[in-house]
Amino acid sequence: MRDVARAAGVSQATAxxxxxxxxxxxxQENVDRVLAAAAELDYTPHLSAQAIARGSTxxxxxxxxxxDDPYFxxxxxxxxxxxxxxxxxxxxxxxDRSPERELQIVRTLRGMRPRAIxxxxxxxxxxxxxxxxAQELDAYREAGxxxxxxxxxxxxxxxxxxxxxxxxxxLARALVGLGYRRFAMVRxxxxxxxxxxxxxxxxxxxxxxxxxIEERFVVKxxxxxxxxxxxxxxxxxxxxxxxxxxxxxxxVMAIGVMTAxxxxxxxxxxxxxxxxxxxxxxxVDVVPELTSVTVPLRRVGLHAMExxxxxxxxxxxxxxxxxxxxxxxxxxx
Amino acid sequence: MRDVARAAGVSQATAxxxxxxxxxxxxQENVDRVLAAAAELDYTPHLSAQAIARGSTxxxxxxxxxxDDPYFxxxxxxxxxxxxxxxxxxxxxxxDRSPERELQIVRTLRGMRPRAIxxxxxxxxxxxxxxxxAQELDAYREAGxxxxxxxxxxxxxxxxxxxxxxxxxxLARALVGLGYRRFAMVRxxxxxxxxxxxxxxxxxxxxxxxxxIEERFVVKxxxxxxxxxxxxxxxxxxxxxxxxxxxxxxxVMAIGVMTAxxxxxxxxxxxxxxxxxxxxxxxVDVVPELTSVTVPLRRVGLHAMExxxxxxxxxxxxxxxxxxxxxxxxxxx
DNA sequence: TTGAAAGCGGTACCAC
DNA sequence: GTGGTACCGCTTTCAA
Numbered sequence: 001m002r003d004v005a006r007a008a009g010v011s012q013a014t015a016x017x018x019x020x021x022x023x024x025x026x027x028q029e030n031v032d033r034v035l036a037a038a039a040e041l042d043y044t045p046h047l048s049a050q051a052i053a054r055g056s057t058x059x060x061x062x063x064x065x066x067x068d069d070p071y072f073x074x075x076x077x078x079x080x081x082x083x084x085x086x087x088x089x090x091x092x093x094x095x096d097r098s099p100e101r102e103l104q105i106v107r108t109l110r111g112m113r114p115r116a117i118x119x120x121x122x123x124x125x126x127x128x129x130x131x132x133x134a135q136e137l138d139a140y141r142e143a144g145x146x147x148x149x150x151x152x153x154x155x156x157x158x159x160x161x162x163x164x165x166x167x168x169x170x171l172a173r174a175l176v177g178l179g180y181r182r183f184a185m186v187r188x189x190x191x192x193x194x195x196x197x198x199x200x201x202x203x204x205x206x207x208x209x210x211x212x213i214e215e216r217f218v219v220k221x222x223x224x225x226x227x228x229x230x231x232x233x234x235x236x237x238x239x240x241x242x243x244x245x246x247x248x249x250x251x252v253m254a255i256g257v258m259t260a261x262x263x264x265x266x267x268x269x270x271x272x273x274x275x276x277x278x279x280x281x282x283x284v285d286v287v288p289e290l291t292s293v294t295v296p297l298r299r300v301g302l303h304a305m306e307x308x309x310x311x312x313x314x315x316x317x318x319x320x321x322x323x324x325x326x327x328x329x330x331x332x333x
Numbered sequence: 334m335r336d337v338a339r340a341a342g343v344s345q346a347t348a349x350x351x352x353x354x355x356x357x358x359x360x361q362e363n364v365d366r367v368l369a370a371a372a373e374l375d376y377t378p379h380l381s382a383q384a385i386a387r388g389s390t391x392x393x394x395x396x397x398x399x400x401d402d403p404y405f406x407x408x409x410x411x412x413x414x415x416x417x418x419x420x421x422x423x424x425x426x427x428x429d430r431s432p433e434r435e436l437q438i439v440r441t442l443r444g445m446r447p448r449a450i451x452x453x454x455x456x457x458x459x460x461x462x463x464x465x466x467a468q469e470l471d472a473y474r475e476a477g478x479x480x481x482x483x484x485x486x487x488x489x490x491x492x493x494x495x496x497x498x499x500x501x502x503x504l505a506r507a508l509v510g511l512g513y514r515r516f517a518m519v520r521x522x523x524x525x526x527x528x529x530x531x532x533x534x535x536x537x538x539x540x541x542x543x544x545x546i547e548e549r550f551v552v553k554x555x556x557x558x559x560x561x562x563x564x565x566x567x568x569x570x571x572x573x574x575x576x577x578x579x580x581x582x583x584x585v586m587a588i589g590v591m592t593a594x595x596x597x598x599x600x601x602x603x604x605x606x607x608x609x610x611x612x613x614x615x616x617v618d619v620v621p622e623l624t625s626v627t628v629p630l631r632r633v634g635l636h637a638m639e640x641x642x643x644x645x646x647x648x649x650x651x652x653x654x655x656x657x658x659x660x661x662x663x664x665x666x
Numbered sequence: 667t668t669g670a671a672a673g674c675g676g677t678a679c680c681a682c
Numbered sequence: 683g684t685g686g687t688a689c690c691g692c693t694t695t696c697a698a
Contacts, residue, residue: 001691011669016693025667042472047444048381048390049691052674057381059424067413068614073406080400080427089441091392092425094413108422111380139375225614255618262620281401281558285588287595287620334675344685349677358683382675385690 001045007037020045051113056144060088060308061114063105065121066096069224069252070280071297075120075150078301086309088115095122099129106133110140116308120150125191148308150300151320152193158307159317160300164194164277165201167293167322168249171275172205174324175245175291179333180273184217184240186231186248186257192223198249198277217243221253228256236264244273245330251276251283251292258286258329273330288328295322334378340370353378384446393421393641394447396438398454399429402557402585403613404630408453408483411634419642421448428455432462439466443473449641453483458524481641483633484653485526491640492650493633497527497610498534500626500655501580504608505538507657508578508624512666513606517550517573519564519581519590525556531582531610550576554586561589569597577606578663584609584616584625591619591662606663621661628655 005015010030017026018034026034037043051057060083064072076092083090093109095102102122109117117140122133134155137147141157149155151162175183183206188195206212219234221227228248235246248254254276258268268274269288276283279294303318310316338348343363350359351367359367370376384390393416397405409425416423426442428435435455442450450473455466467488470480474490482488484495508516516539521528532551539545552567554560561581568579581587587609591601601607602621609616612627636651643649 012692013669013671013694014667017668019692021693027667030667044440044443044472046385046446046691048384048446049674050693051381052379052385052676053691053693055674055693067400067406067410068403070401070403073400076425077400077427080425084427089424089426089445091422092409092413093422094410094417107377110377112422113379113381139377225618255615259618282588282615282618285558285592285615286618345676346678346685346687347683350684352676354677360683363683379675382690383677385674385692386676386678388677388690 001043004034004037004041004043007041008033010034019043020050057113057115058088059091059112059114060305061091061093061109061112061117063093063095063102063109063117063119063122065094065102066224067092067094070282071250071252071278072120074280074297075301075304078298078303079118079305080301081298082302082305086305099126099133103129103133103136106136106140110136110145114145116146116148116305118148118150118304118308119152120304121194122149122152125193146308146311148304150304157315158312159315160303160307161317161319162194162295162300163319163322164197165204167295167324168198168201168277169205170322170324171247171277171291171293172202173208174326175247175275175330176206176209176211178326178330180245180330181211182242182244183211183213184219184235184243184246185213186219186221186228186235186246186253188223188227188249189220195223195249202247223250223253225252225256228253229260230256232257232260233264236261236266240272244333245275246272247275249277251278251280251290254290254292255282255286258290269329269331275330279325284327286329288331291325291327291330293322293324296320334376337367337370337374337376340374341366343367352376353383390446390448391421392424392445392447393638394424394426394442394445394450396426396428396435396442396450396452396455398427398435399557400425400427403615404583404585404611405453407613407630408634408637411631411636412451412638413634414631415635415638419638432459432466436462436466436469439469439473443469443478447478449479449481449638451481451483451637451641452485453637454527455482455485458526479641479644481637483637490648491645492648493636493640494650494652495527495628495633496652496655497530498537500628500657501531501534501610502538503655503657504580504610504626505535506541507659508580508608508663509539509542509544511659511663513578513663514544515575515577516544516546517552517568517576517579518546519552519554519561519568519579519586521556521560521582521586522553528556528582535580556583556586558585558589561586562593563589565590565593566597569594569599573605577666578608579605580608582610584611584613584623587623587625588615588619591623602662602664608663612658617660619662621664624658624660624663626655626657629653
């Protein structure tokens with residue numbers, strides 16, 4: 001920038017004014033000269049320098065637990081869209097591996113002094129790590145940052161809350177309404193609150209009709225497609241034994257379940273019904289189309305970013321409702 | 334940091350040494366004091382400040398044309414994995430909208446002074462914008478940055494080159510080998526080099542057997558699932574007229590094609606075969622499983638990052654080979 | 667309207 | 683080993 005100023009024959013202060021900041025108090029002639037010089041020298045403002053001088057960045061950080069997963073990539077899509085609209089650059093980190101990793105990521109990200117940190121799908125449940133995370137986030141907010149959680153922690157921060165419990169409960173009711181009585185469930189490990197809420201909702205929904213699921217028909221697996229397949233194989237191994245419908249706590253798992261069933265010679269929707277949760281795009285590409293619970297993922301991302309930018313100091317909770325969609329994978333019995 | 338130094342009773346220089354930099358030339362006692370003070374004050378180094386002082390960041394930028402697309406999210410997964418391993422933070426931007434947008438993004442990203450800028454799936458083909466992009470990237474490299482392109486431009490930068498042409502050609506051969514003779518093709522607009530290469534390869538592959546595709550059986554559509562569906566509907570409208578197989582230039586389009594066919598009362602694989610390209614995860618979840626050409630997307634991302642970090646000055650090209658996988662959607666005739 | 671100069675939060679060279 | 687100090691690239695008073 002010094003070079004630009006020199007080339008334009010003005011002071012650096014003036015150059016700064018026209019290149020960024022308030023153009024209005026600069027004589028037109030100088031504006032032009034500076035702009036010309038900048039173009040000539042192919043000048044790009046050094047964002048870090050700006051950040052340090054201004055005391056604030058135009059960055060937002062997003063932590064997901066996997067980009068490959070349509071669930072997160074849809075949310076990421078919403079977040080980036082909103083960020084872009086607000087003129088923010090988004091930095092994305094994948095915490096997949098472990099809670100420790102997530103904690104470390106947040107710590108690093110904090111160093112960038114982003115305007116906001118958005119956490120989607122954290123898997124932290126271990127009290128120790130969880131407190132450490134909370135403290136880290138708190139310190140960040142203390143320093144002026146804005147924190148948004150997407151449907152997970154019960155921590156005192158802005159939260160976009162997906163109605164996992166309610167959606168699953170509605171789903172259970174709807175399925176019973178279709179005539180199903182004997183269920184199996186594919187879930188993730190207990191540490192994952194999203195999975196837990198969906199299970200609880202589903203169970204309670206069935207409970208309304210005095211239906212229960214036997215222990216042996218509840219199988220835990222990884223929270224992804226592979227996990228779904230593995231769980232389905234496990235169910236087949238244990239013996240489906242009259243099970244009419246398998247509920248998987250998310251669509252990618254449900255799709256894995258369907259594929260594994262097919263591989264085992266069972267026709268999904270016919271021999272055994274399958275239902276999932278999230279209503280991700282591919283849900284309608286499989287055969288039969290997957291019954292699920294719609295979660296407006298992209299919108300969740302948008303909301304998260306909006307929340308992040310609204311400088312409400314009180315930690316708000318934005319609820320996002322879910323909606324059952326019945327499709328071919330759960331025909332009326 | 335000044336506070337930390339003061340609290341520890343040492344100079345800021347020493348604090349800097351222990352917090353970052355070389356710990357070895359500091360007396361153990363002071364190391365401990367500084368560390369303690371830092372923990373107490375919940376100190377986090379200001380990355381921007383470090384960047385400006387050191388003259389370099391630990392950031393890498395990734396530009397994709399859509400996060401929702403499994404193609405890009407797989408690549409993004411690879412990139413972030415490699416970045417993480419190298420201790421880099423990745424900044425992701427979505428250029429979806431337009432070439433101008435992409436150009437603008439690169440310009441902004443450049444301001445962050447990332448170590449590398451990785452461009453995946455750019456859609457720029459308009460000579461004007463394209464040159465502007467090239468110039469922008471060149472200036473960036475001139476300033477010490479490292480540029481990596483993923484399978485698209487023929488620009489003088491590091492490139493991870495996916496063998497689109499060869500893969501499509503192999504696919505064509507394999508399909509003819511299965512007994513197919515009458516083809517239709519679903520492609521994106523001409524500006525998209527990836528699509529173009531795949532079309533060319535496929536055509537040339539058929540050409541080896543003196544098979545051609547009539548103009549009316551080639552339909553252009555958006556490079557996504559919706560585009561695929563629309564194209565399939567268009568084909569049905571025009572009259573399939575004996576078409577035995579539809580080749581879509583990527584899997585998401587192919588999946589869209591299958592779903593649309595099914596909606597039109599046609600059974601994919603039976604009434605009309607379908608083949609795609611990329612071999613994304615969901616390819617094996619649809620029924621029948623989709624014949625495709627495997628592209629090791631995640632690995633592509635890893636390679637890209639490696640290329641970015643290898644400070645080879647000569648612009649290298651890393652070829653990534655592709656591999657035909659025949660599945661149920663294209664049964665032997 | 668413009669320029670000089672004092673930072674912003676660190677790093678690193680240099681002398682002690 | 684340690685501290686003083688000159689920057690890094692830019693913003694923003696403050697005076698002129």
